[in-house]
Amino acid sequence: MIKSIKGTRDILPPESALWSRVENTAREIFERYGFAEVRTPIFESTELFARGVGADTDIVSKEMYTFEDRDERSLTLRPEGTAPVVRAHIEHRLQQETSIAKLYYLGPMFRRERPQKGRYRQFHQIGAEVLGSDNPAIEAEVLEMLQFFLRLLGIQDQTLLVNSIGCPACRPQFLEHLKRSLAEKKTGLCPDCQRRSETNPLRVLDCKVESCQPAIESLPKISDFLDSACRAHFEKFLGYLASRQVAFTIVPRLVRGLDYYTRTTFEITSGALGAQNTLIGGGRYDGLAEALGGPSTKGFGFALGLERILLVLQDRGNPPDPLTPQVYLAPLGERAFDTATLIAKCMRENGIRCFLDFDARSLKSHLRLANKLGSLYALIFGEVELQAGNYQLKQMTNGEQTTLTPDELMRAAESSGQADLRTSILKALFLARSTYHF
RNA sequence: GUGAGUGUAGCUCAGCUGGUAGAGCGCUGGAUUGUGGCUCCAGUGGUCGUGGGUUCGAUCCCCAUCACUCACCCCA
Numbered sequence: 001m002i003k004s005i006k007g008t009r010d011i012l013p014p015e016s017a018l019w020s021r022v023e024n025t026a027r028e029i030f031e032r033y034g035f036a037e038v039r040t041p042i043f044e045s046t047e048l049f050a051r052g053v054g055a056d057t058d059i060v061s062k063e064m065y066t067f068e069d070r071d072e073r074s075l076t077l078r079p080e081g082t083a084p085v086v087r088a089h090i091e092h093r094l095q096q097e098t099s100i101a102k103l104y105y106l107g108p109m110f111r112r113e114r115p116q117k118g119r120y121r122q123f124h125q126i127g128a129e130v131l132g133s134d135n136p137a138i139e140a141e142v143l144e145m146l147q148f149f150l151r152l153l154g155i156q157d158q159t160l161l162v163n164s165i166g167c168p169a170c171r172p173q174f175l176e177h178l179k180r181s182l183a184e185k186k187t188g189l190c191p192d193c194q195r196r197s198e199t200n201p202l203r204v205l206d207c208k209v210e211s212c213q214p215a216i217e218s219l220p221k222i223s224d225f226l227d228s229a230c231r232a233h234f235e236k237f238l239g240y241l242a243s244r245q246v247a248f249t250i251v252p253r254l255v256r257g258l259d260y261y262t263r264t265t266f267e268i269t270s271g272a273l274g275a276q277n278t279l280i281g282g283g284r285y286d287g288l289a290e291a292l293g294g295p296s297t298k299g300f301g302f303a304l305g306l307e308r309i310l311l312v313l314q315d316r317g318n319p320p321d322p323l324t325p326q327v328y329l330a331p332l333g334e335r336a337f338d339t340a341t342l343i344a345k346c347m348r349e350n351g352i353r354c355f356l357d358f359d360a361r362s363l364k365s366h367l368r369l370a371n372k373l374g375s376l377y378a379l380i381f382g383e384v385e386l387q388a389g390n391y392q393l394k395q396m397t398n399g400e401q402t403t404l405t406p407d408e409l410m411r412a413a414e415s416s417g418q419a420d421l422r423t424s425i426l427k428a429l430f431l432a433r434s435t436y437h438f
Numbered sequence: 439g440u441g442a443g444u445g446u447a448g449c450u451c452a453g454c455u456g457g458u459a460g461a462g463c464g465c466u467g468g469a470u471u472g473u474g475g476c477u478c479c480a481g482u483g484g485u486c487g488u489g490g491g492u493u494c495g496a497u498c499c500c501c502a503u504c505a506c507u508c509a510c511c512c513c514a
Contacts, residue, residue, distance in 0.1 A: 006505085058512045062439080080514085109514080114439080116508060125514060192511075203512085258513090267514095274508080281514060305514030332472060365467090367474035382472065396474070 007113070007121025014322035015310075021321075022309055023106060025152055026126045033145045035104040035128050040084040042108065046074040052083030052292055054259025063111040077110035081127045082260070082285065082301055083292070089131050090294030104128035106306075118276035118308045127282075129301035134286060136233050139264050139300050140240030146268060146280060146302065147246055155270060155312055158279065160247065162266045163254035164234040165202075166226050168287065174225035175201060181219050188215040205253035221252045233263055260285040264300070270312050279312070280304040325355035327425055328370035328396075332363060332382030339386065339438050343379070346432035352424060370396060377425060386438075391429065393422075409433065 004010060011019055027037070046066050053060050065077040078084055085103055088094075094101050106126040115121060130138050143160060150158050166174060182189075182197040182204060189197070190209040197204060205216060226234065241248050248266075256265045265283035273279075282302025289297035327347060331340035340356055347354040355373060357366075363380065370378045380392035380401075394401040404426065412426035419427065432438075 003505085063512080111513075113512075114510090115506090116510095119513075123514070127514090196511095200512095256513095275510085276513075278514060303514055308514065330473090362467095363472045364470080364474075366472095369474085371474040378474080380473075384472080392473090394473075399474080401473080 005121075007115040009120065015314075017321055017323065018310060018313060019306070022153060022306060022313070023126070026104070026106065026149060029145060029149045029152065030104045030128055033102075033141070035102045038085055038088060038103040038105050039107070040078075040081070040088050040105065043075045043077050044084055044087070046076040048083050048087055048292065049076055049079060052086065052260060052288060053080065057259055059111060059258070063113055065110045065112055079109055079111045080258070081105050081107075081109065081125055081303055082129060082288070082299075085127075085129050085301075086131065086285075086288050086294070086297070086299065087292060089129075089297065090289060090292060095132060095295065095297060098132075100130065100132040102128070102130050116276070117274040118305065118311055120307060124306035125303045126306060127301060127303035129299055131289075131297050131299045133300075134233075134284070134298035136237035136264065137240050139237050139284065140244055140246065142282075142300065142302065143241060143248075143266065144244045144246050146304075150268070150279075153309065153313060154316065155279075155309070157270065159249060159269050160266060161251040161254050161269065162238070162241070162248050162264065163251050164222065164226060164230060164237075164263050165255060165261060165265050165283075166222060166230050167262045170225055170227040170230055171222075174220065174222050177220045177225070178202075178204075185215045185218070188212075202255040206255055216253070223252055230263055237264055256281065256283055260288040260291065262286045266302075268304075270308075273308060273311055273315075276305075276308065278305070279308050322374065323353065324374035324376070325370075326353045326376050326421055327355070328366070328373060328375035328378045329354060329356045330361075330363060330366035330370065330378050330380045331356075332366075332380070334360075335386060336382050339381070342436045342438070343429060343432045346435065347425070347428045350424070350428040350431065352421075352428055367394075376421065379425070379429075393425070404429070406433075 046064070049064065050060055055061065059079050064079050067075055069075055085105060089101060089103070104127065107124065108122050109125050110122055112121055113119060128142070130142065147158070147160070150156075165171065178201050179197070182201055186194055186197065188211075189204070190207065190212050193204045193207050193209070193212050196207075204212075205219065207216060223231075223234075238248075238250070251267075254265060254267060261283045263284045263286070266281070267278050268280040269277045270279050271277065280302055282300075284298070284300045286296075286298045288299055289295065329340045329344055331337045337360070344354050344356040355370075355375060357369060361369070363382075366380075367378060375396055378394045378396055380394060381390075385391055389406050391404040392401055393404050409426050409430040412423050413430040415423060
């Protein structure tokens with residue numbers, strides 16, 4: 001049997017309906033905040049990520065799906081969305097169009113990691129970027145938008161964690177002090193942290209091992225090393241959050257794993273997710289556009305993990321509201337079936353979700369299927385009805401069944417105003433009869 | 439890349455110190471020649487993940503391998 005490959009999965013109904021709901025909510029809300037959709041290719045030149053994300057990051061050094069095409073160009077399945085959006089912004093000179101661009105995207109990303117809860121090799125992100133401004137007010141607005149978005153989905157118990165990681169001007173001093181301090185405390189650290197002290201000192205701050213905590217507490221804090229511009233930026237940002245009544249927690253140890261982040265970073269987490277509890281992550285990246293060879297363009301953005309959002313929603317027992325038929329057609333006999341195909345055509349042209357099976361079935365079997373599908377009505381007709389020119393309409397929810405006469409169909413067709421489902425069905429049926437003469 | 443756990447019917451799982459497999463749900467049909475859901479009956483279902491070893495005999499014990507899950511690393 002051919003199976004989907006490791007770390008990928010099929011999203012089947014009714015779960016897929018829940019995905020649509022989340023995606024539609026995001027589109028609706030982001031557009032309300034002035035963002036427009038951008039669709040970038042799923043694969044890009046490998047260099048884009050090497051330069052944008054950082055050659056030394058885990059993503060680039062060991063997690064990318066990279067291959068050569070026939071021109072021997074190195075291509076990579078996108079592992080994240082920000083670098084491609086910034087690339088597109090530079091390539092199409094969008095800065096010339098408007099000084100500020102607000103773009104959102106949604107789609108699959110690819111990283112070759114060991115799958116686990118809330119982590120896949122093909123996973124899906126919704127993200128947004130604001131390009132062309134370094135005003136911290138933008139950041140506060142985006143976070144307000146995200147909390148609104150989560151609230152609409154019914155995710156209330158989220159936590160917003162914020163921090164500033166400084167800029168290329170002030171971070172090096174901090175890193176130096178951090179490294180020196182780490183070297184002194186080396187013996188008190190776990191093996192992972194001893195290694196991280198060399199390879200990625202910032203990550204030591206994020207260590208969860210209990211025995212490391214005392215040492216971590218005594219390490220220098222980034223906030224003590226921010227230069228005046230970064231400090232002012234961060235304080236304004238916090239002020240804007242407060243005035244918008246967006247609740248937050250400052251976490252001085254919050255760091256990001258991608259090279260392009262500067263100044264503001266944030267994370268929105270939720271419990272009940274297992275080890276991967278980050279729902280949304282993002283921050284400012286004022287140097288990215290230049291690193292990619294474009295004009296200096298300040299940027300701020302985020303990405304949210306759809307799989308993780310869905311995990312939280314499913315954990316809450318959200319009903320995935322499946323698309324049930326509004327009418328199930330139950331023709332009895334060959335002649336009735338031929339008529340049913342015409343009725344189905346007319347129903348569908350008039351906006352009614354209608355189900356017609358192609359096997360000859362007994363009435364019992366028809367109704368069982370209608371019930372199984374959750375259909376609201378069943379339209380029953382066989383030779384008896386065809387002779388008399390009428391139909392049996394059964395309401396599946398309460399079992400009430402009425403005989404529809406040609407007279408009644410005509411009355412429904414002539415009624416005006418907002419039609420309920422039953423009337424809409426009668427109208428479509430009338431239309432089918434007068435169009436196809438049966 | 440590392441560690442741990444789990445692989446038995448479409449799904450969720452039983453299977454006692456090794457004697458070649460069961461239940462519930464589902465699906466199909468019937469009880470009700472043209473009336474669903476509840477009930478009852480019948481039918482459909484499985485190379486016991488794969489390969490090798492031990493044994494008279496392995497779903498069970500041993501080894502290997504693959505897959506899945508969770509965790510580490512790291513990230514959404």
